[in-house]
Amino acid sequence: xxxxxxxxxxxxxxxxxxxxxxxxxxxxxxxxxxxxxxxxxxxxxxxxxxxxxxxxxxxxxxxxxxxxxxxxxxxxxxxxxxxxxxxxxxxxxxxxxxxxxxxxxxxxxxxxxxxxxxxxxxxxxxxxxxxxxxxxxxxxxxxxxxxxx
Amino acid sequence: xxxxxxxxxxxxxxxxxxxxxxxxxxxxxxxxxxxxxxxxxxxxxxxxxxxxxxxxxxxxxxxxxxxxxxxxxxxxxxxxxxxxxxxxxxxxxxxxxxxxxxxxxxxxxxxxxxxxxxxxxxxxxxxxxxxxxxxxxxxxxxxxxxxxx
Numbered sequence: 001x002x003x004x005x006x007x008x009x010x011x012x013x014x015x016x017x018x019x020x021x022x023x024x025x026x027x028x029x030x031x032x033x034x035x036x037x038x039x040x041x042x043x044x045x046x047x048x049x050x051x052x053x054x055x056x057x058x059x060x061x062x063x064x065x066x067x068x069x070x071x072x073x074x075x076x077x078x079x080x081x082x083x084x085x086x087x088x089x090x091x092x093x094x095x096x097x098x099x100x101x102x103x104x105x106x107x108x109x110x111x112x113x114x115x116x117x118x119x120x121x122x123x124x125x126x127x128x129x130x131x132x133x134x135x136x137x138x139x140x141x142x143x144x145x146x147x148x149x
Numbered sequence: 150x151x152x153x154x155x156x157x158x159x160x161x162x163x164x165x166x167x168x169x170x171x172x173x174x175x176x177x178x179x180x181x182x183x184x185x186x187x188x189x190x191x192x193x194x195x196x197x198x199x200x201x202x203x204x205x206x207x208x209x210x211x212x213x214x215x216x217x218x219x220x221x222x223x224x225x226x227x228x229x230x231x232x233x234x235x236x237x238x239x240x241x242x243x244x245x246x247x248x249x250x251x252x253x254x255x256x257x258x259x260x261x262x263x264x265x266x267x268x269x270x271x272x273x274x275x276x277x278x279x280x281x282x283x284x285x286x287x288x289x290x291x292x293x294x295x296x297x298x
Binding site: 048053092095116117 | 200203211215216219220222236237238239241244245264266267
Protein backbone atom coordinates (compact mmCIF):
# COMPACT_ATOMS: atom_id res chain seq x y z
CA UNK A 1 0.00 0.00 0.00
CA UNK A 2 1.22 3.45 -0.84
CA UNK A 3 0.02 6.52 1.00
CA UNK A 4 -0.81 9.33 -1.35
CA UNK A 5 -0.14 12.76 0.07
CA UNK A 6 -2.32 14.82 -2.19
CA UNK A 7 -4.57 17.81 -1.56
CA UNK A 8 -7.44 15.57 -0.44
CA UNK A 9 -5.20 13.82 2.08
CA UNK A 10 -4.18 17.06 3.76
CA UNK A 11 -7.65 18.58 3.55
CA UNK A 12 -8.96 15.53 5.35
CA UNK A 13 -6.49 16.32 8.15
CA UNK A 14 -7.85 19.87 8.23
CA UNK A 15 -11.37 18.42 8.43
CA UNK A 16 -10.29 16.36 11.43
CA UNK A 17 -9.28 19.62 13.07
CA UNK A 18 -12.66 21.12 12.15
CA UNK A 19 -14.33 18.14 13.86
CA UNK A 20 -12.39 18.96 17.04
CA UNK A 21 -13.78 22.50 16.91
CA UNK A 22 -17.27 21.08 16.36
CA UNK A 23 -17.00 18.88 19.44
CA UNK A 24 -16.10 21.96 21.51
CA UNK A 25 -19.11 23.92 20.29
CA UNK A 26 -16.98 26.12 18.04
CA UNK A 27 -17.81 27.02 14.44
CA UNK A 28 -16.10 24.02 12.81
CA UNK A 29 -13.12 25.31 10.87
CA UNK A 30 -9.82 23.45 10.78
CA UNK A 31 -6.38 24.02 9.31
CA UNK A 32 -3.12 22.27 8.64
CA UNK A 33 0.06 23.86 7.31
CA UNK A 34 2.27 21.64 5.18
CA UNK A 35 5.95 21.99 4.23
CA UNK A 36 7.85 19.32 2.31
CA UNK A 37 4.84 16.98 2.43
CA UNK A 38 4.79 17.16 6.23
CA UNK A 39 2.26 18.77 8.52
CA UNK A 40 4.15 21.39 10.51
CA UNK A 41 1.15 23.05 12.21
CA UNK A 42 -2.50 22.36 12.98
CA UNK A 43 -5.28 24.49 14.36
CA UNK A 44 -9.00 24.73 14.87
CA UNK A 45 -11.27 27.59 15.69
CA UNK A 46 -11.26 28.50 19.40
CA UNK A 47 -12.93 31.92 19.46
CA UNK A 48 -15.64 30.94 21.98
CA UNK A 49 -13.45 28.95 24.33
CA UNK A 50 -10.79 31.65 24.41
CA UNK A 51 -13.26 34.55 24.22
CA UNK A 52 -11.06 35.97 21.50
CA UNK A 53 -12.05 36.98 17.97
CA UNK A 54 -8.43 36.56 16.87
CA UNK A 55 -8.39 32.82 17.72
CA UNK A 56 -9.34 31.62 14.24
CA UNK A 57 -7.81 28.32 13.17
CA UNK A 58 -5.63 30.02 10.57
CA UNK A 59 -4.17 32.57 12.99
CA UNK A 60 -3.11 29.89 15.44
CA UNK A 61 -1.62 27.76 12.67
CA UNK A 62 0.33 30.69 11.19
CA UNK A 63 1.89 31.37 14.60
CA UNK A 64 2.61 27.67 15.15
CA UNK A 65 4.12 27.17 11.69
CA UNK A 66 6.40 30.20 12.07
CA UNK A 67 7.42 28.87 15.45
CA UNK A 68 8.24 25.48 13.93
CA UNK A 69 10.22 27.05 11.09
CA UNK A 70 12.01 29.58 13.29
CA UNK A 71 11.10 32.40 10.93
CA UNK A 72 8.01 34.41 10.27
CA UNK A 73 7.71 33.82 6.52
CA UNK A 74 5.85 30.72 5.37
CA UNK A 75 7.69 30.34 2.08
CA UNK A 76 7.23 26.95 0.42
CA UNK A 77 4.33 26.22 2.76
CA UNK A 78 0.74 25.31 1.93
CA UNK A 79 -2.20 26.06 4.18
CA UNK A 80 -5.18 23.69 3.93
CA UNK A 81 -8.27 25.21 5.51
CA UNK A 82 -11.83 23.92 5.49
CA UNK A 83 -13.42 27.36 4.93
CA UNK A 84 -12.36 30.34 2.86
CA UNK A 85 -10.37 32.65 5.17
CA UNK A 86 -11.85 35.92 6.45
CA UNK A 87 -10.11 39.25 5.85
CA UNK A 88 -8.21 39.02 9.16
CA UNK A 89 -6.75 35.62 8.25
CA UNK A 90 -6.12 36.66 4.64
CA UNK A 91 -4.29 39.68 6.03
CA UNK A 92 -2.13 37.45 8.23
CA UNK A 93 -1.47 35.14 5.26
CA UNK A 94 -0.51 38.22 3.25
CA UNK A 95 2.19 39.14 5.79
CA UNK A 96 3.39 35.51 5.94
CA UNK A 97 3.88 35.43 2.15
CA UNK A 98 2.67 31.83 2.21
CA UNK A 99 3.22 30.04 -1.11
CA UNK A 100 -0.09 28.18 -1.39
CA UNK A 101 -3.56 28.41 0.07
CA UNK A 102 -6.07 25.59 -0.46
CA UNK A 103 -9.56 25.97 0.95
CA UNK A 104 -12.59 23.69 0.88
CA UNK A 105 -15.87 25.61 1.21
CA UNK A 106 -16.43 29.17 0.04
CA UNK A 107 -17.64 31.85 2.44
CA UNK A 108 -19.79 34.08 0.27
CA UNK A 109 -20.62 36.39 3.21
CA UNK A 110 -17.44 36.94 5.20
CA UNK A 111 -14.80 35.38 2.95
CA UNK A 112 -11.81 37.58 2.12
CA UNK A 113 -12.83 37.86 -1.52
CA UNK A 114 -16.29 39.21 -0.75
CA UNK A 115 -14.86 41.58 1.89
CA UNK A 116 -12.22 42.91 -0.48
CA UNK A 117 -9.08 41.84 1.37
CA UNK A 118 -6.03 40.65 -0.52
CA UNK A 119 -3.57 37.79 -0.31
CA UNK A 120 0.10 38.29 -1.18
CA UNK A 121 0.72 38.35 -4.95
CA UNK A 122 3.07 35.35 -4.45
CA UNK A 123 0.31 33.16 -2.98
CA UNK A 124 -1.34 30.62 -5.28
CA UNK A 125 -4.93 29.71 -4.44
CA UNK A 126 -6.91 26.52 -5.00
CA UNK A 127 -10.45 25.91 -3.75
CA UNK A 128 -13.21 23.32 -3.67
CA UNK A 129 -11.14 20.39 -2.29
CA UNK A 130 -13.59 18.33 -0.13
CA UNK A 131 -15.98 21.27 -0.32
CA UNK A 132 -19.03 19.05 0.23
CA UNK A 133 -17.77 17.56 3.47
CA UNK A 134 -16.62 20.91 4.87
CA UNK A 135 -19.95 22.59 4.01
CA UNK A 136 -21.90 19.66 5.46
CA UNK A 137 -20.10 19.97 8.80
CA UNK A 138 -20.74 23.73 8.95
CA UNK A 139 -24.40 23.26 8.02
CA UNK A 140 -24.83 20.57 10.68
CA UNK A 141 -23.28 22.89 13.27
CA UNK A 142 -25.57 25.82 12.51
CA UNK A 143 -28.72 23.67 12.39
CA UNK A 144 -27.88 22.17 15.79
CA UNK A 145 -27.16 25.59 17.28
CA UNK A 146 -30.46 26.91 16.00
CA UNK A 147 -32.30 24.01 17.59
CA UNK A 148 -30.55 24.62 20.93
CA UNK A 149 -31.64 28.25 21.13
CA UNK B 150 -4.79 70.95 37.89
CA UNK B 151 -7.27 68.92 35.92
CA UNK B 152 -6.27 65.99 33.77
CA UNK B 153 -7.97 66.06 30.43
CA UNK B 154 -8.66 62.62 28.99
CA UNK B 155 -9.11 63.55 25.38
CA UNK B 156 -8.04 61.85 22.16
CA UNK B 157 -4.58 63.44 22.35
CA UNK B 158 -4.08 62.15 25.88
CA UNK B 159 -4.79 58.55 24.90
CA UNK B 160 -2.90 58.79 21.62
CA UNK B 161 0.11 59.96 23.59
CA UNK B 162 -0.17 56.74 25.61
CA UNK B 163 -0.25 54.78 22.35
CA UNK B 164 2.86 56.70 21.24
CA UNK B 165 4.60 55.63 24.46
CA UNK B 166 3.86 52.04 23.43
CA UNK B 167 5.26 52.76 19.97
CA UNK B 168 8.43 54.05 21.62
CA UNK B 169 8.77 50.71 23.44
CA UNK B 170 8.58 48.93 20.09
CA UNK B 171 11.19 51.32 18.67
CA UNK B 172 13.59 50.56 21.51
CA UNK B 173 13.27 46.84 20.72
CA UNK B 174 14.06 47.33 17.04
CA UNK B 175 10.45 46.78 16.02
CA UNK B 176 8.52 48.93 13.55
CA UNK B 177 7.22 51.49 16.05
CA UNK B 178 3.47 51.06 16.30
CA UNK B 179 1.63 51.31 19.60
CA UNK B 180 -1.93 50.87 20.80
CA UNK B 181 -4.14 51.47 23.79
CA UNK B 182 -7.75 50.35 24.16
CA UNK B 183 -9.98 52.57 26.28
CA UNK B 184 -13.32 51.86 27.97
CA UNK B 185 -15.05 54.34 30.28
CA UNK B 186 -12.09 56.70 30.05
CA UNK B 187 -9.73 53.98 31.32
CA UNK B 188 -6.98 52.14 29.49
CA UNK B 189 -7.92 48.46 29.59
CA UNK B 190 -5.23 47.14 27.22
CA UNK B 191 -1.90 48.20 25.74
CA UNK B 192 0.27 46.74 23.06
CA UNK B 193 3.18 47.38 20.77
CA UNK B 194 4.42 45.65 17.69
CA UNK B 195 6.46 42.51 18.44
CA UNK B 196 6.61 40.75 15.07
CA UNK B 197 10.42 40.51 15.00
CA UNK B 198 10.93 39.50 18.60
CA UNK B 199 8.23 36.84 18.41
CA UNK B 200 8.97 35.86 14.82
CA UNK B 201 5.26 36.11 14.18
CA UNK B 202 3.47 38.19 11.56
CA UNK B 203 0.32 38.11 13.68
CA UNK B 204 1.98 39.94 16.62
CA UNK B 205 0.88 43.42 15.55
CA UNK B 206 0.16 45.84 18.39
CA UNK B 207 -3.57 45.85 17.59
CA UNK B 208 -3.92 42.06 17.64
CA UNK B 209 -2.32 41.77 21.05
CA UNK B 210 -4.44 44.62 22.41
CA UNK B 211 -7.68 43.12 21.07
CA UNK B 212 -6.90 39.83 22.83
CA UNK B 213 -5.91 41.65 26.04
CA UNK B 214 -8.99 43.89 26.02
CA UNK B 215 -11.34 40.93 25.50
CA UNK B 216 -9.56 39.15 28.31
CA UNK B 217 -10.04 42.17 30.60
CA UNK B 218 -13.72 42.48 29.69
CA UNK B 219 -14.41 38.76 29.85
CA UNK B 220 -16.11 38.84 26.46
CA UNK B 221 -14.93 38.93 22.91
CA UNK B 222 -16.84 42.00 21.74
CA UNK B 223 -15.25 45.40 22.30
CA UNK B 224 -18.50 47.34 22.47
CA UNK B 225 -18.14 50.85 23.93
CA UNK B 226 -14.39 50.61 23.50
CA UNK B 227 -12.04 52.90 21.60
CA UNK B 228 -8.76 51.78 20.09
CA UNK B 229 -6.04 54.43 19.77
CA UNK B 230 -3.30 53.31 17.40
CA UNK B 231 -0.35 55.28 16.06
CA UNK B 232 -0.63 53.90 12.50
CA UNK B 233 -3.61 53.06 10.32
CA UNK B 234 -4.33 49.33 10.82
CA UNK B 235 -3.48 46.78 8.13
CA UNK B 236 -6.14 44.48 6.68
CA UNK B 237 -5.40 41.75 9.26
CA UNK B 238 -5.94 44.13 12.16
CA UNK B 239 -8.96 45.76 10.50
CA UNK B 240 -10.38 42.24 10.07
CA UNK B 241 -9.85 41.52 13.77
CA UNK B 242 -11.45 44.87 14.67
CA UNK B 243 -14.35 43.93 12.39
CA UNK B 244 -14.99 40.75 14.38
CA UNK B 245 -14.65 42.64 17.69
CA UNK B 246 -17.31 45.15 16.64
CA UNK B 247 -15.28 47.84 18.40
CA UNK B 248 -17.17 51.13 18.74
CA UNK B 249 -14.39 53.56 17.87
CA UNK B 250 -11.06 53.50 16.09
CA UNK B 251 -8.71 56.49 16.28
CA UNK B 252 -5.45 56.36 14.38
CA UNK B 253 -2.59 58.84 14.03
CA UNK B 254 -0.63 58.38 10.80
CA UNK B 255 -2.07 57.05 7.56
CA UNK B 256 -0.55 54.03 5.85
CA UNK B 257 -1.04 54.75 2.18
CA UNK B 258 0.65 51.46 1.15
CA UNK B 259 -0.56 48.72 3.50
CA UNK B 260 -3.37 50.47 5.37
CA UNK B 261 -6.72 48.67 5.39
CA UNK B 262 -8.36 51.34 3.23
CA UNK B 263 -5.82 51.00 0.44
CA UNK B 264 -5.94 47.19 0.67
CA UNK B 265 -9.72 47.11 0.49
CA UNK B 266 -10.50 45.55 3.88
CA UNK B 267 -13.49 46.69 5.89
CA UNK B 268 -14.22 47.64 9.47
CA UNK B 269 -17.55 46.78 11.08
CA UNK B 270 -20.35 49.14 10.02
CA UNK B 271 -20.81 50.04 13.73
CA UNK B 272 -17.22 51.30 14.09
CA UNK B 273 -16.66 55.06 13.96
CA UNK B 274 -13.28 56.19 12.68
CA UNK B 275 -11.22 59.28 13.44
CA UNK B 276 -7.71 59.91 12.12
CA UNK B 277 -4.88 62.41 12.22
CA UNK B 278 -4.57 62.73 16.03
CA UNK B 279 -0.83 63.35 16.73
CA UNK B 280 -0.15 62.30 13.17
CA UNK B 281 3.07 64.34 12.99
CA UNK B 282 4.65 62.66 16.01
CA UNK B 283 3.65 59.16 14.93
CA UNK B 284 4.98 59.69 11.40
CA UNK B 285 8.18 61.22 12.75
CA UNK B 286 8.87 58.14 14.88
CA UNK B 287 8.25 55.79 11.95
CA UNK B 288 10.45 57.89 9.66
CA UNK B 289 13.24 57.94 12.24
CA UNK B 290 13.02 54.14 12.54
CA UNK B 291 13.27 53.48 8.83
CA UNK B 292 16.13 55.94 8.31
CA UNK B 293 18.11 54.31 11.12
CA UNK B 294 17.44 50.83 9.75
CA UNK B 295 18.60 51.89 6.31
CA UNK B 296 21.82 53.23 7.76
CA UNK B 297 22.45 49.99 9.64
CA UNK B 298 22.19 47.86 6.53
